Amino acid sequence: MFTVTLKQSGRRFPVEPGETVLEAAQRAGIALPYSCRAGVCGSCKAILLEGQCQYPRNPPVALSGTSPAQHAVLLCQAVPCGDLLIAAREVTSVEDIARRRLEVVVTEKSALAPDVIGLRLEPAPGETRLNWLPGQYLDVLLEDGRRRPFSIAGGPRADGSIEMHVRHVAGGGFTSWVADGLRVGDRLRLEAPLGTFVPREDSERPMVFMAGGTGFAPVKAIVEHFLALGTRRPIEVYWGARNAADLYLLELARGWERSAHALRFHPVLSDPEQAAASGLRMGLVHEAVLEDLPDLSGHDVYMSGPPAMIDAGRKLFLDAGLPEERLYYDSFDYAPDVLAQILAGRAGLAHA
Ligand SMILES: Cc1cc2nc3c(=O)[nH]c(=O)nc-3n(C[C@H](O)[C@H](O)[C@H](O)COP(=O)(O)OP(=O)(O)OC[C@H]3O[C@@H](n4cnc5c(N)ncnc54)[C@H](O)[C@@H]3O)c2cc1C
Ligand code: FES
Secondary structure, three states: OEEEEEOOOOOEEEEOOOOOHHHHHHHOOOOOOOOOOOOOOOOOEEEEEEOOEEOOOOOOHHHOOOOHHHOEEEOOOOEEOOOEEEEOOOOHHHOOOOOEEEEEEEEEEEEEEOOEEEEEEEEOOOOOOOOOOOOOEEEEEOOOOOEEEEEOOOOOOOOOOEEEEEEOOOOOHHHHHHHHOOOOOOEEEEEEEEOOOOOOOOOOOOEEEEEEHHHHHHHHHHHHHHHHHOOOOOEEEEEEEOOHHHOOOHHHHHHHHHHOOOEEEEEEEOOHHHHHHHOOEEOOHHHHHHHHOOOOOOOEEEEEEOHHHHHHHHHHHHHOOOOHHHEEEEEOOOOHHHHHHHHHHHHHHHHO
């Protein structure tokens, strides 16, 4: 068994043979950042100051393009080869809420957009309410042991209900069933809360939120949290989609702008015809952010949505002066088992 020491806090935890640093930290109740858990999004990136790791599961795709001199490591995939000293961001705010499994009942199902389904879930009789921080996600547990991650589209509510925005993915097993088969009254098994995309309240800096498609779900949760706190920090919310219909809660976001003086909302459409027809701004959402805010050095940035948008933000926002430790994100990648299969398929092709 090896020991990992976190440089900033000095906290230490043991790692079992074959365990990743992230799994061992979670077992020890220490929250390190993560999102995809498959090695592709980069949100678990840390700096290895001493020791060595290997990547026996998925290749560390998110480190491609990183110079070895930076000693970067992906905590969700790295398995220690000895004791380690690591510089990693700790997200202590999520440590107080233990994740657990529970059964829920679907109490509402609605079509938010042509391929986005809104769900409301409530704990099944006999289950206690779930607690979570705004922005966190849940895993739907499927019968064969696989999991499907979805953000919770709001903070905890007095009635214990949980809101989700599910995009129907072409060829996707679970989301196709949600679209066509799931009925009000059906039950789901969940594990939650998960993730470290949560409000950071130890800052007075202006905030930028960027959502792509259903990436609006956790952004909505975090923005509503800051508005409920009565924050005076300036907030810019960018929401990008292809069609106007995909901005499925446009009036809600416009309502934020009307009621909160410090908040400005920027809807952006990537389809030129749709943008012209609706009178909304045209372009890619990250480009809109950079056009308005070419210098991000004084901001905190939260982003969530499709991997391509997250990748662009990771590169270009840092180029615009944003310190990496003030970029918070959830990348809506496919579930870890699907990514592992896709990556294994690519590796197989490369060796063929
Ligand atoms: C932290 C997090 C939060 C998320 N939150 C949300 C959210 O709030 N709302 C939301 O809409 N989405 C969210 N997502 C994305 C969501 O989890 C996925 O869309 C979902 O897992 C898809 O499940 P599925 O069973 O329908 O699709 P899957 O069956 O997993 O298939 C997904 C796609 O991959 C393809 N595929 C499957 N296996 C292979 C293979 N071996 N090789 C090649 N291609 C393959 C399928 O054809 C399909 O196109 C989130 C993701 C993460 C990581
Ligand atoms: S790369 Fe590790 S959580 Fe995404």
